[in-house]
Amino acid sequence: MGIIVQKFGGTSVATPECRDLVVAKIKTAHDKGFNPVVVVSAMGRKGESYATDTLIDLARTAYKDIASRELDQILYCGEMISAVIMTGTLQAAGLDAIMLTGGQAGIITDNNFTNARILKVDPSRILSLLRMGKIPVVCGFQGATIDYEFTTLGRGGSDTTAAALGSALDAEMIEIYTDVDGIMTADPRIVSTAKILDCISYGEVCQLAHQGAKVIHPRAVEIAMQKNIPLLVKSTFSDEPGTLITNIVPEDTTESNVNDRVATGVTYLANIAQIKVNLHDSLNNIASFNIFKSMANNGISVDLINVHPGQIMFTVSEELADKAAAQLREFGCDVQTTLDCAKVSVVGGGINGVPGVMASFIEALSINNIPILQTVDSHTSISVLIKKSFVHLAVTALHEKFNLSC
Template sequence: MGIIVQKFGGTSVATSEARELVVEKIKIAVNNNLKPVIVVSAMGRKGECYATDTFIELARKAYRDIASRELDQILYCGEMISAVIMTGTLQAAGLDAIMLTGGQAGIITDNNFNNARILKVDPSRLCNLIKMGKIPVVCGFQGITIDDEFTTLGRGGSDTTAAALGSALDAEMIEIYTDVDGIMTADPRIVSTAKILDCITYGEVCQLAHQGAKVIHPRAVEIAMQKNIPLVVKSTFSNEPGTLITSITKEDTTDTYVADRVATGVTFISNIAQIKINLHDSLNNIASFNIFKSMADNGISVDLINVHPGQIMFTIAEDLADKATAQLQEFGCDVHTTLDCAKVSVVGGGINGVPGVMASFIEALSINDIPILQTVDSHTSISVLIKKSFVQSAVTALHEKFNLSC
């Protein structure tokens, strides 16, 4: 009997009706002679009583700049409430479930409160419980330091918990349950013809996640990839098979063109500002170093970096634009800031080495009169910066151009 890790997101555990559906998913695993380990997120989403954002708002009403250590103490509560309620629901259904915090499940982290990194996982307690025939229900998003301090893993941390436990336990499969039927080629709210992918590689889904698709946390994928443990993203609310994430695409998938496809999906990130700096200093390398070091020293992450003789361009989160501009002006830089931008990306493992991909990308935008402010590409993605008002047109045009509805 193999181990399966099943992670259930906030919407999956938010109501009694949803939790009954969770019970059915777990029973299916048990009936298939698998030993389930359950990971749960906090119940519901922003605005709901026990959601993570609700606890953040509650703490910050006391003090806007409350220390990150203290914030983690209250953030711990969301998953603990969820895990207790889910454990009780399983027990009521006749399943021998037991609730564990992240620390009790053996997740040891550094002390970077609110965004801790996992240092190691000690699965010994989980293994003993599984041998006893119990079903552990583990609080996602949590860890503990070697000094017994509570920590949280940052947004998407429950996915990371599931992957870390799956890796430590040598699980046969990690299932990520959410409120969608799988990973789609684009946001269906923008592209009505977007379709669910049957199969996708670790690398492709990591790129989609990094480029803005809210499908699964890239850290979770990277952890599962280390031991080549398959992940499946599927819905709690349907019986659809979902999307398989693995190192290679399976030959028996109904996604028959998957091995030869150039593009996997189109995604976007909004609320971006472009910073353009004109350099008058002949020592471009020194100027570039000082500029990027100043951004790092001020906690400003940069993206879409283009460095040319006499000019540097990069993007940052729009809410940091004033801070970045002021810092650069202190250096005497000639700074031009463009707000209301978005990054639109086409992601695919087949992009590398295929002639004409960039031409197709640019053509799709040009014929729709979408001005391009900046471009950057890699082996698995092509991204452009455009004004935010063009996002829907750009995503739709690129989805059609790369035949992602087929």
């Protein structure tokens, strides 16, 4: 019997009615002859009693700068509560389920509390439980150091847990259950004609996730890709087939290659600030090195980097804009900051080498009178920086221009 890893997000396990739907998904996999390994997130969303953000807020009522190690101790509780309740629900349905923390499931991490990286996964305990006919219910988002310290994996960590376990167990499939029917060509709240993608490559979905799409964490995709394990993103609340993430084209598809289309989707990231640094130093490379080293030393992640003679442009999250500008002024730099920006991207495995893609991109924005502050492109994406007030118009225009509703 093959192994299937099924991950259920916070909305999927939030209520008894939702958990009954989860039981049905697990039973279906079991009845098809799979050995299910279940991964769960904390129940609900911010404001609900056991949600991750609620626990963070609770810890910070004591001290807003509480140490990361201590924060992880309370964050561990959200998934543990969820896993215990889900295990009990499965047991009540006649299934022999057993709850495991991330550490008990063999997930060993470094000690970077609240954003730990997985060092290795020891699947021996889960394999032993599967041989006994049990269904392991694993706390997502968690691991443990070699010294048995509790750690968490950062935002989207339950997806990462599922992918890491799927890889270690040589699973036949990793299913990511959420509250949407699959990965869409754009945010349906912005583009009413956005459609669900039947199939997408690992590379494309990683780009979509990095550029703002929130359906699956890119780390999870990268882990699954290492062993070419298919990922299926689908809804707990419907029987829609979902979106298959793979490099192997299903036999019943009419596409000769998942990357044949030029564009796959349009996505965006808001609350971004643009930083312009005017250089007066003739040693441009040395100045650039010092600027970016300074950002790194101060924990400021940079994006949309353009380096020109006499000027450097890049973006940071808006909440770090003042910190970045202050640090640069300490170097005597001439700094200009533009707030209320957003990054809008078109992603597609077919972008590379296709003439006219950039022209179409710019045309879509130009005819809608959307000023472009900055551009950057790669083999699989084209991105622009615009004012946040133009996001909805830009996403809609690009979705239409690249015929993504068809």
